[in-house]
Amino acid sequence: MDRIMSKLFDQGLHDRTFFTIHLKDGTVRCEKEHNWSDFSEMRIVEYFGSKKTVAVSTLPILKIEMYHEGMHEEIDVPENCEVYQAIRSETFIVQESKSQILGRIIGIIKDGQVIEERYLDGTDGIVKGMKL
Amino acid sequence: MANAPILTVRSTTSPFSALFSIPLVQTSPSGNTLPVNQGETSNATLFRLYNNFGLSSTIASAFNIQITAFDGAGSSSHTCIGSPASQCWLMIQQYGFGENSTTSPDRFSYYLDLLTPIGGSGPCGSSVYIPSIGSDGIFGSDQIRAYSSGNGTGFIEFSLEAQIPSGAGYNSYNPAISVIYEWIG
Numbered sequence: 158m159d160r161i162m163s164k165l166f167d168q169g170l171h172d173r174t175f176f177t178i179h180l181k182d183g184t185v186r187c188e189k190e191h192n193w194s195d196f197s198e199m200r201i202v203e204y205f206g207s208k209k210t211v212a213v214s215t216l217p218i219l220k221i222e223m224y225h226e227g228m229h230e231e232i233d234v235p236e237n238c239e240v241y242q243a244i245r246s247e248t249f250i251v252q253e254s255k256s257q258i259l260g261r262i263i264g265i266i267k268d269g270q271v272i273e274e275r276y277l278d279g280t281d282g283i284v285k286g287m288k289l
Numbered sequence: 290m291a292n293a294p295i296l297t298v299r300s301t302t303s304p305f306s307a308l309f310s311i312p313l314v315q316t317s318p319s320g321n322t323l324p325v326n327q328g329e330t331s332n333a334t335l336f337r338l339y340n341n342f343g344l345s346s347t348i349a350s351a352f353n354i355q356i357t358a359f360d361g362a363g364s365s366s367h368t369c370i371g372s373p374a375s376q377c378w379l380m381i382q383q384y385g386f387g388e389n390s391t392t393s394p395d396r397f398s399y400y401l402d403l404l405t406p407i408g409g410s411g412p413c414g415s416s417v418y419i420p421s422i423g424s425d426g427i428f429g430s431d432q433i434r435a436y437s438s439g440n441g442t443g444f445i446e447f448s449l450e451a452q453i454p455s456g457a458g459y460n461s462y463n464p465a466i467s468v469i470y471e472w473i474g
Contacts, residue, residue: 192290249467
């Protein structure tokens with residue numbers, strides 16, 4: 158197993174789920190070599206009438222792409238907006254605790270409020286989302 | 290780099306052994322375990338949901354935690370055909386929280402939240418419970434950290450009970466409690 162695959166595998170991911178971000182300085186970063194936790198900060202934001210904890214990128218991102226189990230979504234980040242992403246997982250409490258990755262999330266924040274979120278649902282094989 | 294959260298269900302008393310089922314029963318005055326009668330409520334059972342009880346290194350926090358119920362795991366996961374899931378017989382509430390760089394002392398803090406039904410059928414699992422306080426003790430954080438370092442452990446303690454409606458009849462059920470959360474690597 159090469160170094161990149163090993164990194165994803167050790168984190169509990171696999172090569173069929175990863176983000177790619179396009180920065181304003183022209184560089185491109187992929188989850189296969191970069192960790193979102195290295196350039197993000199946790200924040201509680203307004204989320205369609207309630208609140209949500211998100212890991213917001215501290216880097217200026219032009220576009221974010223997300224790949225998950227054959228699905229692909231990309232969002233061009235509007236001016237004065239920020240970006241977050243996350244892995245959604247599930248653990249069942251029965252017989253023994255087992256965890257599985259359900260899907261991937263990408264979202265856009267403006268003025269402390271989520272204005273768009275897309276969920277690549279690996280269980281249903283479709284992309285779901287909400288937008289203000 | 291952070292690795293995926295390692296969530297396990299454990300006892301609330303030392304040595305916090307892993308639990309492989311959460312029986313929902315009633316207890317007779319003499320201490321015998323009995324099934325739950327229709328129209329009545331089971332004993333409340335306490336359990337802890339730990340992140341990184343095994344003290345691995347660089348473990349991510351599990352945030353945006355939502356708890357619901359389905360018919361079971363495996364092939365029954367995400368279905369709500371059975372009454373416990375579809376009619377929200379299961380009720381859960383946060384009972385406490387804690388974190389530490391080691392598993393003992395557990396630094397438990399008590400917090401009793403609102404008892405909430407979980408499960409539902411419109412769609413399946415739509416009735417969810419969101420903890421009010423995270424393992425870090427912050428109100429509204431709804432997360433379980435692996436301590437502040439990512440190398441320790443954190444937990445939220447819950448109280449679970451089953452409220453069986455009148456006319457439920459005689460049946461045996463094994464619903465599954467689902468914990469959905471988000472994390473970053």
